Amino acid sequence: MSFKPCHSLHLTLPCPPAAAVGLSAVLLTACAAPGNQVASAPSSSTASAKEASAPTPRLVYTYDGGLAVLDAKSLEAVGGASLEGFNRLNPAGDGRHVFVSTGDSFRLFDSGAWTEPHGDHSHSYTTAPALTDLKFVADKAGHVVLHAGKAVLFNDGSGKVESFDTSALAAAVDDGKLPATDIYTTPEAHHGVAVELEDGKLLVTLGNEESRTGIAILSAGKGQDRTEIARNEDCPGVHGEAVAAGGAVVVGCTNGMLVYKDGAITKVASPDSYGRMGNQAGSEKSPVILGDYKVDKAAKLERPTRISLVNTETASLHLVDLGTSYSFRSLGRGPAGEALVLGTDGGLRIINPLSGAVTATVPVVAAWEESETWQDPRPTLFVQGTTAFVTEPATQSLHAVDLKAGKVTKSAKLEHTPNELTGVTG
Known part of the structure; x- marks a missing residue:
C-alpha cells in the first residue's frame, strides 16, 4: 500500500x-x-x-x-x-x-x-x-x-x-x-564520459588507463548492438562534456575542443600547442560553450586567468583574460546563457558569451587560493534559475546572488564546511 x-x-x-x-x-x-x-x-x-x-x-x-x-x-x-x-x-x-x-x-x-x-x-x-x-x-x-x-x-x-x-x-x-x-x-x-543524444545515438570517449584520445559516435540501439558511425582521435586527454543551444555536444582536449553537431565532429584548436579546455559549462540558451584554459603542461596546479568561449555555430574560439584565477568549480551559466566565472579575488563575473565582455562583477566572498589537492573544499558555484549560489568554506558560509539584480541577497552560516554543491528544483 x-x-x-x-x-x-x-x-x-x-x-x-x-x-x-x-x-x-x-x-x-x-x-x-x-x-x-x-x-x-x-x-x-x-x-x-x-x-x-x-x-x-x-x-x-x-x-x-x-x-x-x-x-x-x-x-x-x-x-x-x-x-x-x-x-x-x-x-x-x-x-x-x-x-x-x-x-x-x-x-x-x-x-x-x-x-x-x-x-x-x-x-x-x-x-x-x-x-x-x-x-x-x-x-x-x-x-x-x-x-x-x-x-x-x-x-x-x-x-x-x-x-x-x-x-x-x-x-x-x-x-x-x-x-x-x-x-x-x-x-x-x-576515466571517461558518455552522452545519449536526442536521436538515440551515443557519444562515448575513447581511451584506456594510459591515455585518452577522443570520441566515437555510436548508432542508436541497445547495448553492444550499437555500431560506430564516426570518430575523432585528435583530442588528447579528452575530459568533460557540455551541451549548447541547438544540440551541439562538446568535449575538452589538451589542444582544444571537439564539437559534435549535425552528424559531424569538428575540431576547434587551441592557439597554443598545449591549451587545455578540460572543464566546460553549456547552456540551452547559448551556442557558446564556456571552458577553462590552461597552457602549462608541467604545472602541478596551474592557476589560469584566461577562459575559453567556443562558438559551436561558427567553430571559433575566443580567449578572455579575466585578470584573476579561478578553479574547476568556478564555471556556470546564467538563465539567459550568460557565462559566469567565480574568481579567486572573490568576484563573480557575468560575461557576454558572444563578445566576451565582462558586463558585471559581483563581490561575493573574500579572496581565496585554490588548493593543490583537487578534493579539498574551495568556493564553489552552483546556479539554479536566476540565483547563483556560492559556498565559502573559509567562513563555513553560503551566499545567494540575484543574477538579475547583480548583488548578494542572502547569506547563511552552515553547520559544516561545504565541499561539493548541487540542487534540485523540488
Whole structure:
C-alpha cells in the first residue's frame, strides 16, 4: 500500500503501513534488481510528507562525513545524512533525487522535495531528506550526464555506460527499485564520459588507463548492438562534456575542443600547442560553450586567468583574460546563457558569451587560493534559475546572488564546511 496524499496518482517513494514494513522489506530484498542495480525498501520518511503551496527548491552539499540539505530560498537547514569518504554529487534528473558517487556505486539520495502532475495542475510535497539504499553498483563511479531525457552513468574502472529514462525514475523508486537500464561497455576502461543524444545515438570517449584520445559516435540501439558511425582521435586527454543551444555536444582536449553537431565532429584548436579546455559549462540558451584554459603542461596546479568561449555555430574560439584565477568549480551559466566565472579575488563575473565582455562583477566572498589537492573544499558555484549560489568554506558560509539584480541577497552560516554543491528544483 503506497502513501498517496491528496489526489496524487504517483508518489515517488511509497511508505507502507507500519505492520507491512517488515514484509515489504523482505519481499524487496528477495527480488533481484535488473543489471547490477541494488534495491531495497525506500526510506520511510515519506510517511511524514506534507503538501507545499509550490515547488520547494533545495540545495545539497557534501562535507567531511556526510551530506546536508538546505531550503534554497531561506538557506535554512532541513536535514541530511552521514556518509564517510569523499563523495561527489550529481542531479538524478527528476527534480528530487541526487546521485552520490561513492566509488563503488552511484547511490540515490532523496532531497525530500518533489512535484507531481495532476491533470491541469500539480501538487508539491516536502519531507525529510534521506540517503536511500537504492544504488547502481559501479567500478569507480565517475561522471553522470543528463541530456535528452536520459541519465548516463560512466564507470571509470570498467568502461560500463549505464543509461535510463529520467521520466521512469519516480515510478521505479515508488516501487522500491531503480529504473531499467541499457548497458554499453567501451572497448577499454578509462576515466571517461558518455552522452545519449536526442536521436538515440551515443557519444562515448575513447581511451584506456594510459591515455585518452577522443570520441566515437555510436548508432542508436541497445547495448553492444550499437555500431560506430564516426570518430575523432585528435583530442588528447579528452575530459568533460557540455551541451549548447541547438544540440551541439562538446568535449575538452589538451589542444582544444571537439564539437559534435549535425552528424559531424569538428575540431576547434587551441592557439597554443598545449591549451587545455578540460572543464566546460553549456547552456540551452547559448551556442557558446564556456571552458577553462590552461597552457602549462608541467604545472602541478596551474592557476589560469584566461577562459575559453567556443562558438559551436561558427567553430571559433575566443580567449578572455579575466585578470584573476579561478578553479574547476568556478564555471556556470546564467538563465539567459550568460557565462559566469567565480574568481579567486572573490568576484563573480557575468560575461557576454558572444563578445566576451565582462558586463558585471559581483563581490561575493573574500579572496581565496585554490588548493593543490583537487578534493579539498574551495568556493564553489552552483546556479539554479536566476540565483547563483556560492559556498565559502573559509567562513563555513553560503551566499545567494540575484543574477538579475547583480548583488548578494542572502547569506547563511552552515553547520559544516561545504565541499561539493548541487540542487534540485523540488
